[in-house]
Amino acid sequence: MKSHRWFRMLKFLPFVVLFVALFGFVVMALWNWLMPALFGLKVLGYWQALGLVILCRILFGGRASIGGHGPWRHRMMERCERMTPEERERFRQGFYGRWGRVPPPDSKPAE
Numbered sequence: 001m002k003s004h005r006w007f008r009m010l011k012f013l014p015f016v017v018l019f020v021a022l023f024g025f026v027v028m029a030l031w032n033w034l035m036p037a038l039f040g041l042k043v044l045g046y047w048q049a050l051g052l053v054i055l056c057r058i059l060f061g062g063r064a065s066i067g068g069h070g071p072w073r074h075r076m077m078e079r080c081e082r083m084t085p086e087e088r089e090r091f092r093q094g095f096y097g098r099w100g101r102v103p104p105p106d107s108k109p110a111e
Helices: 002-039 046-061 071-082 085-098
Strands: none
């Protein structure tokens, strides 16, 4: 079973490498297009741009999660499942009321 997992991960490795390379190129192109003209900064090479991406990831990125959802989502779903329907509705009203928005209508028909 573990060998199957490794095989699946190895299948995606070329895509990850391609994505990182492409992302470094995009950062280099955007930097060289905007920053020298706007702020008089020096032009970056490819490896400098990739290093800048890594530095920004370390400083501002935090921890990566697949699908854009952090570990909080799983805990929140567990809490929501343990709530009674009244508690869930009170939570939704408070959440949307705090932001000044109207909650979306329930998908369940009213009885």
